Amino acid sequence: MDVRIGTTLDGQAARFDISNPRTLLLVGDVGRGKTTTARYLTRWWLANTARHAHVYAQTPSEWADLLCSVERPDQLHRQVERACRPRTCLVVIDDMDLVDDEQLALLPLGTGTTILTSHGGNNFTGQTLLGADLSCVGLVRPNHSDASEAAVLDGQGRLDWPIDTVAVIADQRGPVDFPCHRWQAPGCASMAAAL
Ligand SMILES: [Zn+2]
Numbered sequence: 245m246d247v248r249i250g251t252t253l254d255g256q257a258a259r260f261d262i263s264n265p266r267t268l269l270l271v272g273d274v275g276r277g278k279t280t281t282a283r284y285l286t287r288w289w290l291a292n293t294a295r296h297a298h299v300y301a302q303t304p305s306e307w308a309d310l311l312c313s314v315e316r317p318d319q320l321h322r323q324v325e326r327a328c329r330p331r332t333c334l335v336v337i338d339d340m341d342l343v344d345d346e347q348l349a350l351l352p353l354g355t356g357t358t359i360l361t362s363h364g365g366n367n368f369t370g371q372t373l374l375g376a377d378l379s380c381v382g383l384v385r386p387n388h389s390d391a392s393e394a395a396v397l398d399g400q401g402r403l404d405w406p407i408d409t410v411a412v413i414a415d416q417r418g419p420v421d422f423p424c425h426r427w428q429a430p431g432c433a434s435m436a437a438a439l
Pocket residue numbers: 296297298325328329332333334
């Protein structure tokens with residue numbers, strides 16, 4: 245099912261089909277809504293309680309309010325999803341810049357839905373993602389843009405984004421979609437550990 249995440253520069257709704265085994269790569273500068281968009285899609289996924297998610301995040305506390313397993317990216321050591329029922333599993337890597345190519349190879353690329361967020365787009369050096377069925381979305385804000393974002397808004401690409409990146413202005417989200425603060429999730433660390 246398509247989930248709306250924002251608006252393209254020509255005014256169309258930007259959507260991601262989260263039911264298909266696809267990979268969504270979110271790139272963009274700090275504060276453009278990469279983690280917020282990933283959290284929104286993850287919340288949408290988890291609304292069906294027959295499904296679950298594995299999240300790897302540099303700041304696990306930002307995800308601690310969601311009922312899913314949360315670990316740091318450096319804890320990604322084994323094949324994700326191998327023991328999971330097909331189509332029930334979502335894998336999220338928040339801050340994939342911290343994940344090397346060997347670890348990316350552990351992701352269910354092409355067989356499960358995967359969401360990756362990256363500070364820069366071209367920080368992954370290996371070939372792992374090149375053959376993947378990848379949707380790359382570059383998040384921009386419409387106002388107060390810096391020079392490189394202004395170029396994107398003018399219809400030019402960015403050198404630090406993959407070719408074919410679609411520029412999107414993320415939808416405004418409610419507070420529950422913003423990264424969780426430590427004080428908002430009492431006891432959630434133990435909940436995540438129990439999963
Ligand atoms: Zn799973």
